[in-house]
Amino acid sequence: MSMIVQSILTGIIMGCIFSLIATGLALIWGVVEIVNFAHGSFMMLGMYIAYFMSTLLGIDPVLSVPLCAVVLFLWGSASYKIVVTRLLKGKLLMQIFGTFGLMMAMDYGAMAIWSPNYRVLENTWFSGSIEIGGYYFGEGQLIASFVSLIVLGLVTVFLLHTKTGKALRASADDKVAAVTVGIDSEKMYTYAWGIGSACVGVAGALMTNFFYIQPQVGMIFTFFAFICVALAGFGRIKGIIVAGLMIGVIRAVSGFLIAPWTKDVAIFVIFIIILLLRPQGLFMGK
Amino acid sequence: MVDKMKNNKNKKRKIFACLIVAMMFSFTLGCISEEKETPAPTTVAPTTAAPEYPEEIKIGCLCPLTGAIPSTGEAQKEAIEFAAWLVNNYVESPVLMCKSEGLENLGGAKVVPVFGDGGCNAQVAQQSAESLVSRNPDLVAIYGELCSSATQTVANVAEKYGIPMVNGSSSSPKLTALGLKWFFRVSPHDGLFIRTMFDFMRDMNAEENAGIKDIAIAYEDTEFGTTSAEVFKEYAVEYGFNIIEDISYSKNTTDVDSEVQRLKAADPDVILMATYAADTILFFKTFEKYDVNIPVIGNGSGFTKAEFLAIPESRYALSRATFTPDMFENMPSAQYIDEMYKERYGISMADWTRDVMAFLVLCDAINRAGSTDPEAIRTALLETNIPKSVLIVPWDGIKFDPATHQNVYGAGIVCQALEDPIEMWSVWPFEFAGKKLVWPPISWDQR
Numbered sequence: 163m164s165m166i167v168q169s170i171l172t173g174i175i176m177g178c179i180f181s182l183i184a185t186g187l188a189l190i191w192g193v194v195e196i197v198n199f200a201h202g203s204f205m206m207l208g209m210y211i212a213y214f215m216s217t218l219l220g221i222d223p224v225l226s227v228p229l230c231a232v233v234l235f236l237w238g239s240a241s242y243k244i245v246v247t248r249l250l251k252g253k254l255l256m257q258i259f260g261t262f263g264l265m266m267a268m269d270y271g272a273m274a275i276w277s278p279n280y281r282v283l284e285n286t287w288f289s290g291s292i293e294i295g296g297y298y299f300g301e302g303q304l305i306a307s308f309v310s311l312i313v314l315g316l317v318t319v320f321l322l323h324t325k326t327g328k329a330l331r332a333s334a335d336d337k338v339a340a341v342t343v344g345i346d347s348e349k350m351y352t353y354a355w356g357i358g359s360a361c362v363g364v365a366g367a368l369m370t371n372f373f374y375i376q377p378q379v380g381m382i383f384t385f386f387a388f389i390c391v392a393l394a395g396f397g398r399i400k401g402i403i404v405a406g407l408m409i410g411v412i413r414a415v416s417g418f419l420i421a422p423w424t425k426d427v428a429i430f431v432i433f434i435i436i437l438l439l440r441p442q443g444l445f446m447g448k
Numbered sequence: 449m450v451d452k453m454k455n456n457k458n459k460k461r462k463i464f465a466c467l468i469v470a471m472m473f474s475f476t477l478g479c480i481s482e483e484k485e486t487p488a489p490t491t492v493a494p495t496t497a498a499p500e501y502p503e504e505i506k507i508g509c510l511c512p513l514t515g516a517i518p519s520t521g522e523a524q525k526e527a528i529e530f531a532a533w534l535v536n537n538y539v540e541s542p543v544l545m546c547k548s549e550g551l552e553n554l555g556g557a558k559v560v561p562v563f564g565d566g567g568c569n570a571q572v573a574q575q576s577a578e579s580l581v582s583r584n585p586d587l588v589a590i591y592g593e594l595c596s597s598a599t600q601t602v603a604n605v606a607e608k609y610g611i612p613m614v615n616g617s618s619s620s621p622k623l624t625a626l627g628l629k630w631f632f633r634v635s636p637h638d639g640l641f642i643r644t645m646f647d648f649m650r651d652m653n654a655e656e657n658a659g660i661k662d663i664a665i666a667y668e669d670t671e672f673g674t675t676s677a678e679v680f681k682e683y684a685v686e687y688g689f690n691i692i693e694d695i696s697y698s699k700n701t702t703d704v705d706s707e708v709q710r711l712k713a714a715d716p717d718v719i720l721m722a723t724y725a726a727d728t729i730l731f732f733k734t735f736e737k738y739d740v741n742i743p744v745i746g747n748g749s750g751f752t753k754a755e756f757l758a759i760p761e762s763r764y765a766l767s768r769a770t771f772t773p774d775m776f777e778n779m780p781s782a783q784y785i786d787e788m789y790k791e792r793y794g795i796s797m798a799d800w801t802r803d804v805m806a807f808l809v810l811c812d813a814i815n816r817a818g819s820t821d822p823e824a825i826r827t828a829l830l831e832t833n834i835p836k837s838v839l840i841v842p843w844d845g846i847k848f849d850p851a852t853h854q855n856v857y858g859a860g861i862v863c864q865a866l867e868d869p870i871e872m873w874s875v876w877p878f879e880f881a882g883k884k885l886v887w888p889p890i891s892w893d894q895r
Contacts (some may be wrong), residue, residue: 165709165713168709169705169706169709172703172705172709176702176703178704242823265606272515273514273518277519277522278518278521278522279519279522280519280725280726280729280755280756281755282729282755282758284760290736290738290873291736291737291738293739297738298738299737299738300733300734300737303535344873372733374726374729374730376518376519376726377518378514378515378518379851382701382702383702384558384699387782390844396824413706414705414706415706416706417705417706417710418706418709418710421695421696421709422695422696422697422704422706423669423696423698424696426698426708438611440845
């Protein structure tokens with residue numbers, strides 16, 4: 163029984179991290195309505211920033227979080243201005259292939275600059291593990307999930323209680339109405355890309371405490387972020403945390419109780435069931 | 449206008465969902481395709497016109513330069529480039545193909561590796577191999593890949609076009625059990641390697657009273673891992689060990705928490721693993737997290753890679769290997785070659801020794817054939833009988849089984865991650881050990 167509780171706790175912690183990664187994706191999808199395949203590449207960039215801050219300047223990854231957020235915000239905004247604005251004028255498939263191309267350019271660019279070697283940060287502030295009441299927690303995962311919740315809270319406050327946040331939500335809900343009432347859609351799109359990229363960059367920086375760093379590291383996390391967004395409801399930020407936790411817990415528990423190979427299969431099966439029964443997502447009205 | 453936008457949004461939702469489903473299918477198909485049977489060899493269509501002494505001998509080399517293990521692929525590429533350099537330049541060493549400049553029997557023709565990306569993926573490797581062959585009609589032979597699943601599809605391409613192919617590091621026993629006409633493997637396969645692991649455990653029980661009885665196995669879900677698992681199970685029965693936990697997991701996963709929790713719950717005497725570098729790093733970090741202090745023996749691959757040995761959690765990990773740098777001390781000619789390798793790349797050849805050796809064997813066969821005719825090279829490979837004295841690997845020689853084309857002299861050792869900085873040191877066979885084995889590993893809280 164205690165091992166099942168351990169699995170649930172582990173799942174919750176991973177779920178928080180999935181949520182933060184998916185929030186950026188949901189924000190971009192919700193406002194700009196473009197599938198961002200390069201999302202994981204932005205996470206990779208956050209990881210490399212944290213890595214070099216640590217190895218070159220001795221700054222812990224947790225302290226690199228604000229810098230990662232700023233750099234990734236700027237990089238995301240620039241990507242939007244340079245690449246995505248042109249894609250939005252094209253057909254839907256062009257948009258999809260465009261972000262896929264952005265992903266390839268970033269991943270292989272990183273490979274050319276930093277080599278494909280795996281890098282691991284050692285001796286960070288949160289690199290060990292702790293035991294609480296007979297349950298084991300990786301310090302890196304714990305701090306990542308904690309900061310993820312804080313960032314998710316900040317994003318929520320921003321979206322609910324600031325003028326820009328409300329304008330972003332309005333753009334996500336109904337673009338035509340938003341433009342009609344004078345919201346600068348171009349500005350909102352840029353913000354969405356910037357904030358979305360900053361969220362996933364922060365996640366990347368935090369993950370360097372417990373995960374290896376490599377140019378193509380973002381791919382698998384992007385995949386779970388897509389499912390998370392689909393479960394929560396396309397374009398909806400609310401529900402992302404619940405969807406992230408669901409994915410984390412289902413993976414951990416099915417992996418422990420049934421067999422490890424079933425943990426991804428379980429997510430696929432649930433995703434297909436929800437797609438058939440509630441294609442609009444779990445947390446979205448019809 | 450609003451309706452049009454909503455319709456457009458619905459259309460995007462559907463495409464988004466379809467994309468995810470397509471990704472899931474490709475994920476599944478990727479796994480299935482790695483199991484597919486090798487097509488029957490088709491009519492041989494030689495790609496080279498066998499010119500008199502060509503200036504260059506092109507060898508198509510497939511390495512996993514992208515995909516799951518690109519850093520390993522880059523290392524393999526360096527090993528091949530080094531081997532080609534040894535062939536093309538005079539080196540004062542008794543090692544095979546060193547004391548000549550180029551291929552003497554082909555008028556001193558230089559060996560030119562032409563690289564392609566195998567991606568450690570069956571489909572990618574097949575496409576790259578096809579592309580290499582079509583872009584280089586003068587390709588004389590094929591070398592690679594590293595991942596067994598990818599090697600299998602490259603071998604299929606070699607069969608299709610009738611091109612001699614040599615492999616130095618893929619370890620799936622299946623590769624030399626398919627009856628392929630053009631495929632030859634220099635390195636030992638998992639059957640031989642894994643026997644080394646079981647011989648080690650048997651000796652540990654007999655000589656050190658280790659009390660190993662119950663074992664757990666954990667392996668990634670592609671050709672390398674699944675084939676290793678089959679052999680683990682076969683030998684467990686033969687050697688009288690009980691497998692009490694059997695864990696298959698997806699390569700390059702986001703976490704291995706449930707895998708490690710199950711291993712901890714099973715509490716075996718030893719864990720046997722078949723994993724690549726990234727997952728090996730994750731596993732050992734998670735072992736520390738859950739305070740798992742069970743001895744772990746890896747089936748090479750990720751366990752012997754520099755990235756894994758760079759993390760402190762790797763200390764005391766055991767692995768089968770073909771080679772460890774400390775063994776160079778007893779092999780002066782190999783040590784000399786390793787010094788040149790270090791000078792060039794800053795690190796020891798270590799486990800890449802077998803790739804360097806295998807490439808030299810291929811070049812030796814082409815040289816002995818004295819021709820670029822595929823059939824002549826194949827015959828030369830079949831006639832290979834290289835003595836121990838000219839090898840840089842600790843084997844009794846190199847000779848291919850006429851039926852399977854597997855080197856019959858390949859053998860393995862067991863090594864352990866020790867010292868500071870951490871390196872792999874030979875610890876078994878006990879009489880040839882470079883360092884004394886640390887068994888069981890020192891617990892995480894005592895390190």
